[in-house]
Amino acid sequence: MAYVKELLKGNTDPLLLSLINLRAMYGYEIIKEVARRSEGYFKLNEGTLYPALHRLEKAGLIEGRWQPSITGQERRYYHITDKGHDVLTARRKEWKGFARAVELIFGV
Amino acid sequence: MGEGLDEILHYINSLRRMGISPGTERRVLREVYSHLEEEVRELEATGMPQEEAVHQAVAQFGPPRDIAQSMADIYARSSLREALAGAAPHFLIALTFLFHLWQRPSWVVFLATLTGGLALYGWGRGKPAWFYPWLGYSLAATLSMLFSAMLLAGWSVSRLLDTPGMGWGLWVVVGAYVPLALGILVAVAGRVAQQDWLHVSLMFLPLPVLAGWALRLQQQDKLLEQGRYRLQDMDPGMAVILAVLALSVIAFLRLRRRLLKISLLLSTTVGVLIVLSLSQGVPLNFLGFVLVASALAVFLLSPALLDHHGDPKEEPWASIHSEEPLAQGWRRAV
Numbered sequence: 304m305a306y307v308k309e310l311l312k313g314n315t316d317p318l319l320l321s322l323i324n325l326r327a328m329y330g331y332e333i334i335k336e337v338a339r340r341s342e343g344y345f346k347l348n349e350g351t352l353y354p355a356l357h358r359l360e361k362a363g364l365i366e367g368r369w370q371p372s373i374t375g376q377e378r379r380y381y382h383i384t385d386k387g388h389d390v391l392t393a394r395r396k397e398w399k400g401f402a403r404a405v406e407l408i409f410g411v
Numbered sequence: 412m413g414e415g416l417d418e419i420l421h422y423i424n425s426l427r428r429m430g431i432s433p434g435t436e437r438r439v440l441r442e443v444y445s446h447l448e449e450e451v452r453e454l455e456a457t458g459m460p461q462e463e464a465v466h467q468a469v470a471q472f473g474p475p476r477d478i479a480q481s482m483a484d485i486y487a488r489s490s491l492r493e494a495l496a497g498a499a500p501h502f503l504i505a506l507t508f509l510f511h512l513w514q515r516p517s518w519v520v521f522l523a524t525l526t527g528g529l530a531l532y533g534w535g536r537g538k539p540a541w542f543y544p545w546l547g548y549s550l551a552a553t554l555s556m557l558f559s560a561m562l563l564a565g566w567s568v569s570r571l572l573d574t575p576g577m578g579w580g581l582w583v584v585v586g587a588y589v590p591l592a593l594g595i596l597v598a599v600a601g602r603v604a605q606q607d608w609l610h611v612s613l614m615f616l617p618l619p620v621l622a623g624w625a626l627r628l629q630q631q632d633k634l635l636e637q638g639r640y641r642l643q644d645m646d647p648g649m650a651v652i653l654a655v656l657a658l659s660v661i662a663f664l665r666l667r668r669r670l671l672k673i674s675l676l677l678s679t680t681v682g683v684l685i686v687l688s689l690s691q692g693v694p695l696n697f698l699g700f701v702l703v704a705s706a707l708a709v710f711l712l713s714p715a716l717l718d719h720h721g722d723p724k725e726e727p728w729a730s731i732h733s734e735e736p737l738a739q740g741w742r743r744a745v
Contacts, residue, residue, distance in 0.1 A: 329445075331445075331449045348471060348472075348473065349446065349471050349472040349473065350472055350473030350478055350481075353439070353442065353446075353478065353482075354478065354481035354484075354485060357439070357482060357485050357486070358485050360537075361485055361486065361539075363536055363537060366537070367438075376445070376449075377445065378445055379438075379441075379442045379445070
C-alpha cells in the first residue's frame with residue numbers, strides 16, 4: 304500500500320488536471336470523484352489535495368472561482384486553463400510511454 | 412449549538428497566520444470550512460452523531476501546521492525565475508540610464524511597449540508576483556504621458572487664447588492632473604490590494620525614485636535650459652539606485668516571512684535615499700534625511716490601509732456559535 308501511496312503522490316497533479324479537464328470541480332467533489340473513478344483504489348486526502356490545487360493554480364494550470372453548487376452553496380470550483388490543458392496533454396503522452404516501457408519489462 | 416463544531420472553529424483558527432497574504436489566507440480558510448461543513452453534513456446524514464462527524468472530518472485534513480506550511484511554501488515565496496522576472500524592469504531601466512539609452516526614441520518605444528505588454532499579460536494571467544514591478548513602471552509611464560498630454564493641451568489652449576506662456580493655464584493643468592493621477596493610482600492600488608497590499612508596495616517601489624529624478628530635473632532646469640548632455644551627469648547614480656531596487660525585488664520575492672519583506676522594503680528606501688543624496692548632490696542634513704526617509708516609508712507602507720480584513724461576522728464559520736439550527740446557519744453562512 305505504501306508503494307501505491309508513493310505512486311499516487313507522484314501523479315497527483317496530472318490526476319487532478321485530468322479530472323478538472325472533464326468538468327469544473329471543487330475540492331470535496333474531487334476527493335469523491337477520485338475514489339469513485341478508481342473504484343476505491345485511490346484515496347486522496349485533504350492535506351494533499353488542497354496544497355496540490357493551490358500549487359496548480361499558482362502555476363496557472365487551473366483557475367479557482369467561487370460559484371454556487373447544485374445545493375445553492377458557494378464552492379470554489381476549479382477550471383482548467385489553456386496552459387493546464389497543454390500540460391495535461393504532455394503528461395498523458397509521457398505516461399503512455401512510461402507505462403508501456405514498464406509493462407514491457409514486467410511482461411504483463 | 413453543538414460542541415463538536417468548536418473543533419471546526421479551533422481547526423480554522425489553527426490555520427490562521429500562514430504567513431501568506433491576508434486575502435489568500437481568507438480564501439483558503441473559507442475553502443477549508445466549506446469542505447468541512449459539506450463532509451460533516453454528509454456524515455451526519457448517514458446517522459453519525461455530529462461530534463463524531465466533525466472529529467472525523469477534521470482528522471482527515473491532517474495537522475493544520477502541515478497545511479499552513481504547504482500554503483506558505485506555495486504562496487509566500489517566489490521561484491528564482493519569478494524573482495528575476497520581477498527584477499528585470501529595474502535592471503532594464505538601470506541599463507537605460509547607464510548607457511544613456513533614453514536618448515534613443517526607438518529604445519524608449521521598445522521599453523514602453525515591453526513594459527505595458529507584460530503588465531497587461533500579467534494582469535490577465537492571474538497577477539503573478541513578478542508582474543507588479545512591471546505594472547509599477549507602466550503606471551509611471553502612463554501618468555507621465557498623461558501629464559505631457561495635458562500640458563500640451565493646456566499650452567495649445569493658451570496659444571489659441573493668445574496668452575503669453577501658459578500662465579494660469581499651467582495651474583489649471585496641474586489642478587486637473589493631480590486628482591486624476593491620484594484617482595488612477597488609488598484605483599489600481601485598490602485592485603492590487605485585494606490580493607496583497609505588499610504587492611502595492613512592490614509596485615510603488617520605483618515611483619519615489621522616478622518622481623525624485625523628475626523633480627531634480629525640474630529644479631535645476633537642466634532639461635530645458637542646459638541641454639540634454641548635462642542630464643547624463645545624473646545617469647550613473649540612477650543606474651546604481653535602480654540596480655539596488657532590482658536586487659531588493661529579488662530578495663523580496665524570495666523571502667518567506669512578511670515581516671522580513673517589510674523590513675527589506677524599508678531598508679531599501681533608506682539605502683536608496685543615501686545613494687540618491689550622495690550621487691545627486693542633494694544636501695540633506697540628519698533631520699532632513701530622517702524626515703524624507705519617514706515620508707518614503709509611510710508612502711510604501713500606506714497600501715496596508717487598503718487591506719480589507721473583512722467583517723468577522725461575515726465569515727462563514729461565524730454562525731457556529733449562533734442560536735440558529737446547524738443546517739440553517741450553514742446555509743446562511745456560505
